Amino acid sequence: MSRRRNFFESHNPVMKDRVYQEASQDVLDADMTQAGVIRERMTVQGAINKSFILGGIMLVTAAISFNSPSPLFMWGGAIGGLIVVLISSFRPQYSPTLAPVYAGLEGLFVGAISAMYAYAFNGIVFQAVTLTMAVFFLMLFIYKSGIIKVTSKFRTGVVMATGGILVVYLLTWVLSMFGINMPYLHEGGLIGIGISLLIVGVAALNLLLDFDNFEKGEQYGAPSYMEWFSAMGLLVTLVWLYIEILRLIAIFSSND
Numbered sequence: 001m002s003r004r005r006n007f008f009e010s011h012n013p014v015m016k017d018r019v020y021q022e023a024s025q026d027v028l029d030a031d032m033t034q035a036g037v038i039r040e041r042m043t044v045q046g047a048i049n050k051s052f053i054l055g056g057i058m059l060v061t062a063a064i065s066f067n068s069p070s071p072l073f074m075w076g077g078a079i080g081g082l083i084v085v086l087i088s089s090f091r092p093q094y095s096p097t098l099a100p101v102y103a104g105l106e107g108l109f110v111g112a113i114s115a116m117y118a119y120a121f122n123g124i125v126f127q128a129v130t131l132t133m134a135v136f137f138l139m140l141f142i143y144k145s146g147i148i149k150v151t152s153k154f155r156t157g158v159v160m161a162t163g164g165i166l167v168v169y170l171l172t173w174v175l176s177m178f179g180i181n182m183p184y185l186h187e188g189g190l191i192g193i194g195i196s197l198l199i200v201g202v203a204a205l206n207l208l209l210d211f212d213n214f215e216k217g218e219q220y221g222a223p224s225y226m227e228w229f230s231a232m233g234l235l236v237t238l239v240w241l242y243i244e245i246l247r248l249i250a251i252f253s254s255n256d
Helices: 002-010 017-033 044-067 071-090 092-120 124-145 152-176 189-220 226-255
Strands: none
Touching: 044 071, 044 092, 044 189, 044 226, 071 092, 071 226, 092 124, 092 226, 124 189, 124 226, 152 189, 189 226
């Protein structure tokens, strides 16, 4: 049981609670060996400010990519962004540099895929952005009001559900290379719509983990670079949520 718990807390890059504890411990150890050295610590407000900065960077590159869509932007942004996130997950101290790079790359991806959907479905991008922001503020209200509390069991459940979805996506991608399509995934019909709604729900629940990470980082006394790490984690979730909502609206539009 203890080994299973340790796996989820220390080795899963999505579940960042242990990352904050380890980063905080590193600062404490350094303070003990270097007396008189004062290091800046993470704050919730600092993480919020970094989130706005990353959001602004993403919007700029997304606008460029949307107005000049290209497969290079879409795939380069997606693959490059994934690589940056993986590096940052295991080396969070590099986040002050990697987070802005991720935001720029992800903006290229978001802009290109948004242009693709906008070409097929008129007005879909505005609807997706509006719904994504509505879900964001709804989950923020739920978190702040304590309607859903982020416990260790809740965190583990959300991470497991997210990991399951990731496995399905990877399997779908591998099968597509052999001309095999995964049934019901992002397709019309009650089952397809139900699966898409489930994925949107899991993505929304990940926002609660991101909000909790902001507060946990300050509580643990994490180093200031974790503000960038936290902001990037929030941006990852928002982009995922936006893409899933975009796909869901496209399904409903196709059925009209």
